[in-house]
Amino acid sequence: MSSPPRTEQQSGLRARKKAKTRRAIQDHAMRLFGEQGYDSTTIEQIAEAAEVSPSTFFRYFPTKEDVVIQDDYDPMLAAAFLAQPASLHPLTAMRGALKEVFELAFEQDRATIVQRIRLIWSIPSLRSRQMEGQVATVTMLTAAIAERTGRSVDDFEVRVFAGAVTGAWISAIQRWIESDCQESLLDLLDEVMDFLQKGMPI
Template sequence: MSSPPHTGQPFGLRERKKARTRRTIQEHAMRLFAEQGYDATTIEQIAEAAEVSPSTFFRYFPTKEDVVIQDDYDPMIAEAYLRQPASLSPLEAVRRAMSEVFAEIFAEDEQTILRRIQLIWSIPALRSRQVEGRMAGMAMLTAVTAERTGRSADDLEVRVFAGAVVGAWIVAVERWIELEGATPLAALMDEVLVFLGRGMPLQP
């Protein structure tokens, strides 16, 4: 299956620096969680390992749960989605936007993301927070799809579109975990979006 084209447009320096700091904190947090366990690891230990102050930690992550749950990807996907050519369908625009974000960020960060998602799925409180986050992601996608199409964010079809994409995203992530990262998340996400675009045929 061919990948959607990458426009090559870089993200801003400020966004890159913020994402790099966030990634550094998360990498050290995930290492400490693996070594000591999630419950035994403190915010002070994470900040010290990442060579930032606790106050800097809290600028990026309000709680220890958030160091596992939060990322910058939804806003980056929204930005990339809105700048796709108007001639593209919403689904193809989402597909290309996700390809851009995966190419820019996930290539550097995929193993850390995998460890984060595995931890989230193993701890009920984190998994619950992740579901809340996907609901917020669906609201974001609804809003930007309404903006892109000139329709209302209350439009049922706009909301169904956003729900279908987010549902497909969740399934792709679950399959990624099942495969223990053997297939890149970008490839799985592209596969499920292509399936949506084909009308989800389910012939025997």
């Protein structure tokens, strides 16, 4: 097999370097937040710890809040959802995708996930920014559901489906926080998805 063109190799190298820098910034930010508190940590301190300039920080994260809020789970979830067997109902496929993505995420980064979610729920500016992010999540889910079902992204029912799923996830995370992260988030996510799938009997 011939080697990929040099431009493809360079592109892959650049992407890996950017991902490494992005992760380094987030890792140092979370460490500093844990050591001295979110409000007492400056962007300049994070940049210095990650050995980048403040302008580089802003190329990766538009705001200080985004260094906590942003993660890679939405595209991973969309890919896992679309990869589920075509015969499955969309909610069943979503449950399978959630299990696949978050089992892996918790295996690799449980402590960081717990720290991020606790920060988000305890700091008003982060909660506000997170709610903005939920709109992007609904948009992402709408596109994935439309692709899987062959319906339009403008289909109102597709949007409602995506909104209901996202709202259910928020409820699961809130319950998890209220339990001081002692309950299983994976079990709570599956429980709310099961409730949706049963037609939300009240």
